[in-house]
Amino acid sequence: MLKLMIVDDEQLEREGLQAxxxxxxQGLTIEQALTFMPDLVLMDIKMPGISGLEAIELMKRTNPTAKFIMVTAFETFDYARQALKLGVSDYxxxxxxASEIVAVVRKVIEELxxxxxxxxxxxxERQTLHRFMPLIESDVVTGLLYDHVQEIHIEEMLAMLGGDTTKEAFVMLVILGDCQPEAAYAAMKAKVRQLGCGxxxxxxxxxVPIVVFRQLGTTFRAQAASLVQQLLKTQQRMIGTDGFIGVGSPYPSLYDIRHSFREALLATADVTLPARHLLYMDLDVRGPQRHSHDMRRDEKDLVEWIRLGQWEELRASMNALVDAGERRGASLVQCGQSLLEHLWIVYRTAIxxxxxxxxxxxxxxxGQYYQLRAEASCVLDSLIASLAAHRGKLEPDMIGQIKQYIIEHVKEEISLETIAQRVQLSPYYISKIFKEQLxxxxxxxxxxxxxDKAKSLMLDPQLSMKEITFEVGYNDPNYFSKVFKKVCGCSPSEYRKMVFR
Incomplete structure (x- = not known):
């Protein structure tokens, strides 16, 4: 019900307008008390005390959404100009x-x-976005770090999060220790959300990977150290005293952030350090550096060998690294670092x-190259055993199971993590196979x-559009209408009319 106020110093005028x-x-409650916060005010200009224009200015301070219509016998340009400046709807x-008054008031009510x-x-829409924000955030990070989501989808999700692909950022990787992982994860998300840093x-x-945006006015090292300390304080309560944090270097674009993630992984190679954290830039990585295209080619080869189960090629590549380091006289630290980088690619792919x-x-x-070779071979054998065991467990129609699960649960809020728990696979793997196979x-x-389900339900004339919206997993009919129009090129109502022609 709308509330309307009539302000006029003439009782006859007030009663006439009210009638x-x-x-x-229909549906108007007409009040004559300022305490009632009206939706629409009919205001006289010339009155004893303050003028109608002054009254509007005062009322707008406490009731900015109210609409005003000036009702006056004074037809002067100055009054009209002041009224327009105050945002008066009509004059x-x-x-x-009587018909003119009703028409003007009805027009302003429709506008209201x-x-x-x-x-x-x-x-x-804001409520819906707020509810889905944690899922969107998690999926964006997955896509950026593992490069398994198409660029257009990352752009859309970044827009919802308010992200900028050109913003400088780095990755922190938290390794959970002796703690309850779910509680620790929730604590970290709350902390990062509170800080608003990533x-x-x-x-x-x-x-747990965290994408951290660079803070203006402070150095990277100072920002990383501050955030590490804040997370370590949380760690002592939740994450476990033997947890560890690896920090990658900053990169100028979010599309390069996966390189920082790899560095953060390498920085967690030795989690026994007393400081409980390590920056990648503090690792001893001196010596000949490989070009980025060589690293990408090596990674592509490793991933392909793993996908095809070509374990001997993996072993040969590791031995070649040791041989190359020994030939050029590289230190055992440098050679070990190169081996760990290769092993981390295998490990990341396995996960x-x-x-x-x-x-x-x-x-x-x-202390010797043969020892390093034997130790690297032992670690690689463990990774290969995990990969081989996993390959043997996979169902032949696993992607079909996932599709069927989604089809049967479209009414629910489904995330990558939900699907992962259902089929006992990692979110990263599911994201990858969707892109590759579908x-x-x-x-x-x-x-x-x-x-598709909404189209099917629209064939039932007994179902309202609001009921259909809820049946297909959307909580807001307006948002559902936007999604439907984007996919089908017409609104749900237009589609339904075409069906019943």
């Missing part, structure tokens, strides 16, 4: 016909209702594929399933 509006417009001259609908739609990715095993692999680390400091992101597949 006209109550008979001409009525005394005397006006449209604005209310728009504000309510915005409020509901995004927390999905937990894989006992590892993506859903294997239950252990983090690669050397159990002792090798050619689309799982979010798009879920959307397609929901839209």
């Amino acid at each position: 006209i509006l109550q008979s001409g417009i 009525l001259l005394k005397p006006s016909k 209702l449209r604005e209310r609908e728009l504000l309510e739609s915005i409020r509901q 995004w927390v990715g999905a937990m894989a095993g006992r590892q 993506e594929l859903g294997a239950d692999a252990e983090r690669p680390m050397f159990s002792f400091q090798a 050619g689309i992101n799982y979010i798009d597949f879920l959307t397609e399933c929901r839209i």
